[in-house]
Amino acid sequence: MILVVGQNSVWQKTYQFEEIVRGAVNRVSHHFESAAGKGSNVCRALAVYRIPSELHAYVGGANGTKFADSCHADGLATRFTTIAGETRNCVTLLEADGTMTELVEAAPQISDEEREHAHRAVRERIRAASMLAIGGTAMTGESDDCYLDFVHWAREQHVPVILDSYRSHGKRALDAHPQILKINRDELAELSGLSVDTEDDRVAAYRLLADRYDLRWIVITHGKAGAEGYNGHAVVAVTPPTVTAVNPIGSGDSVTAGVIAALVATGRRFDECWPDENVLRAAVLEGVACGTANCMNRKPGHIEPADLEWVRTECTVSHRTLQ
Template identity: 30%
Template structure:
């Protein structure tokens, strides 16, 4: 089983409209509202590929109830820590040209006893999991070191740990040596203490981070694919070229594919192939954190994985 952890879960609302004009009334053509947050997106893509998954995190108020009901309707198992605060709403406004404007609420403030409940629940769930994937931002009230603490709990239970976050939460979380992380180029540069001028410099930087005890590090290069360092080897992955509908959630779909491959014990090349096919398939849907399994299977053969060092 794969467990996904979304500490700042949300209702993801997507508005589709002809154009967004400041200071004017805009008529929305269609609306999607569903459980969201990066870890929930990961869970949905895992489930759509027929792999057992359970979503956890913090959920509160009527928005939290909506999140849990939505996951149940989608057939995704869940076990959240109930909190006093109200879970957030995140808006994605898509115009007819495919331009996305996101408005993200900060979310609730988490109390000390709620964090303790999360520690206890994670220990129970991680003992049943092959992979535990932590995704997204930390809610207010939670220390930047909290991911590192939770990673240690999951590792103690024998789970392989993924971490997909940003900023100080990523830097601090990486101190616990998760198996997989997905930083951007700026964060890699911050770690290394110098700017990254080209792909070769990025490759050398990722290999240096491997040596610090981070086994698998992927950096997205958008439509160009990704660069991954894995136990001292580096892989360039080329994504298939498609007519993208909506790229929001593609990074989460990538993490989901990587988690599925890892849980199934696939070689790293096949994990990267599945991750890239999943991320690309997400761009073909109007909603974030969705794939059609047939798209993933079709795209697998179009992903190019090349070892470059």
């Protein structure tokens, strides 16, 4: 079971418009709602691979009920902490010309009791997990060390960690040495303080971060350009085919799910297989295939197996062993 911590659940509304006129009354032409938030997106994408996961999230209020009902309708296993506050809405505005504008509400406040309940659940369940995935921002009222603690607990149980969060709580968690850091190209630049324009630039940034935080893998995404992976010895870059992006929300989370799926498929322990360039190559390829297949659908984390298969065969892979 993959234990997925995606604390900050989201009830996602997607509004389609011909065109939005600032300062005017804009009538929504199509309207779609779904559960979202990094955690549930990862779990939904993992389900396509029939990989069991367990989502740990805070849920509250009417949006929280919708979120929970939707996760359960999708067959996801969950360990929710019910909060007095309300799960946030995020609203995505899609215009006919492809412009996507996101409106993101702040995370709700949690109480001490709620926080302790959620942490206990992670601590209890980490033993049963084969991997821990942590994604997104923490809640308002969370301890500064929450993600750091989770990574510690995972390491105590020899459970490898993939971290998709690099600010505040996420950055702090790096001190506990998660095995895989999955961020995007801009975040790599911010975290390393280096230029990331060329592959050589990025290799320097990877080396810096891998040394600083004792990371095994760094996987970075770059929108339509795909993703790149680094394991200390090799760099693998995967470019997807051009597709019509219906809704890119959740694509980064689907990359995480694809990476996990490729690791599960090896049947080997991460500690043993991470230096293997072929494993890295398979993981980045599957990540890009899954992330690209995600954006071909309206629902975040929803992937059609046929899309996944097609994208996988159409990706371009470049692989360079470092000297």
